[in-house]
Amino acid sequence: MTTYNFAAGPAVMPKPVIDQIQAELPSFQGSGMSIMEISHRSALFDQVISDAEADLRELMGIPANYRVLFFQGGGTLQFTAAPLNLATKHHHIGLLDSGHWASRAADEARRVGTKVDILGTAADNHFTALPTLDQPVDQALDYVHLTTNNTIEGTAYTMLPQTGHVPLVADMSSNFLGQQYQVTDFGMIFAGAQKNLGPAGLTIVIVRDDLIGQAQNLPSMLDYQLFADKRSMFNTPPVFAIYAAGLVLKWLKAQGGLAAMEQRNRDKAALLYDFLDQSKLFTSHVKPADRSLMNMPFVTGKPALDAQVIAGATDRGLLNLKGHRLVGGMRASLYNAMPKAGVQALVDYLADFEATHA
Numbered sequence: 001m002t003t004y005n006f007a008a009g010p011a012v013m014p015k016p017v018i019d020q021i022q023a024e025l026p027s028f029q030g031s032g033m034s035i036m037e038i039s040h041r042s043a044l045f046d047q048v049i050s051d052a053e054a055d056l057r058e059l060m061g062i063p064a065n066y067r068v069l070f071f072q073g074g075g076t077l078q079f080t081a082a083p084l085n086l087a088t089k090h091h092h093i094g095l096l097d098s099g100h101w102a103s104r105a106a107d108e109a110r111r112v113g114t115k116v117d118i119l120g121t122a123a124d125n126h127f128t129a130l131p132t133l134d135q136p137v138d139q140a141l142d143y144v145h146l147t148t149n150n151t152i153e154g155t156a157y158t159m160l161p162q163t164g165h166v167p168l169v170a171d172m173s174s175n176f177l178g179q180q181y182q183v184t185d186f187g188m189i190f191a192g193a194q195k196n197l198g199p200a201g202l203t204i205v206i207v208r209d210d211l212i213g214q215a216q217n218l219p220s221m222l223d224y225q226l227f228a229d230k231r232s233m234f235n236t237p238p239v240f241a242i243y244a245a246g247l248v249l250k251w252l253k254a255q256g257g258l259a260a261m262e263q264r265n266r267d268k269a270a271l272l273y274d275f276l277d278q279s280k281l282f283t284s285h286v287k288p289a290d291r292s293l294m295n296m297p298f299v300t301g302k303p304a305l306d307a308q309v310i311a312g313a314t315d316r317g318l319l320n321l322k323g324h325r326l327v328g329g330m331r332a333s334l335y336n337a338m339p340k341a342g343v344q345a346l347v348d349y350l351a352d353f354e355a356t357h358a
């Protein structure tokens with residue numbers, strides 16, 4: 001049975017990449033050692049990490065004055081690292097409250113003594129639309145944090161809020177490389193790898209170099225300047241995850257790069273949203289203009305029926321459609337590596353279900 005994995009993360013990776021990992025796992029580039037067994041100080045790994053950075057720079061158009069850092073600790077560690085490194089002047093940031101991960105970021109920033117102003121919230125409409133700025137941004141903030149794609153709520157920014165001279169810091173964890181943004185619109189971007197880039201264990205940080213190096217006495221493992229100076233090899237980096245992410249970046253280039261990928265993602269998303277919008281059984285509550293290209297929550301409105309939808313889907317090889325516990329229902333995540341055939345199989349199944357349960 002063909003299976004399709006709709007998980008929100010860790011998530012589907014490109015089949016050719018999985019095949020390549022399998023083929024070269026016993027002996028990486030004829031070395032007689034697996035990639036998991038080689039030194040991070042070896043010439044072999046140096047090539048892997050250099051290629052990964054160069055390919056990422058090419059794909060995203062990252063200018064030379066931005067540093068690319070390879071971290072561990074997930075997106076969550078960056079909720080702490082970003083304020084420690086960047087909120088050094090005023091110890092005061094703004095944040096757009098777009099849902100669960102944004103409020104987690106606010107909590108962690110406060111834990112390290114940063115004042116956090118909520119500049120707009122979507123709480124009033126249960127996070128089914130994006131928050132907008134309530135008023136012009138106070139220019140005495142160190143930065144404004146926003147979550148470009150809200151994995152649980154299914155919203156995403158296409159137009160960015162105007163923050164004047166205050167840099168934007170973006171948690172791009174769930175639409176990194178799936179939707180195009182202009183890097184220069186941000187002071188910093190971070191993303192855990194385990195959705196659109198590769199296995200868990202790697203987090204990418206892209207940061208403008210004039211914003212770092214101002215914090216004193218940071219723990220070394222949280223210090224962007226130190227990571228930049230040491231080319232992300234202050235300590236042992238996640239060698240396997242960087243290698244796998246590197247293969248995904250090469251695959252992305254072969255697919256035509258980010259513009260082509262975003263177009264494909266728009267087509268896939270439209271296939272599902274168009275179905276949901278005409279369905280008499282299934283509903284997406286998310287405001288159409290704010291809908292994510294990556295994560296689509298939807299419901300029947302009856303939890304027992306939702307459970308049947310999910311069980312029936314699993315039987316047909318349509319995996320991991322259970323919604324996040326905070327919103328219930330179903331959630332389909334359509335990352336870069338989800339083929340259009342997978343979305344079509346999902347829509348066909350939902351249409352069948354509707355026909356037999358109406």
Ligand code: PMP
Pocket residue numbers: 009073074075076077101147149150151152171172173174192
């Ligand atoms: N931000 C967003 C938008 C996420 O979706 C997630 C994980 N689902 C996180 C942050 C937390 O990431 P991690 O588990 O890598 O710490």
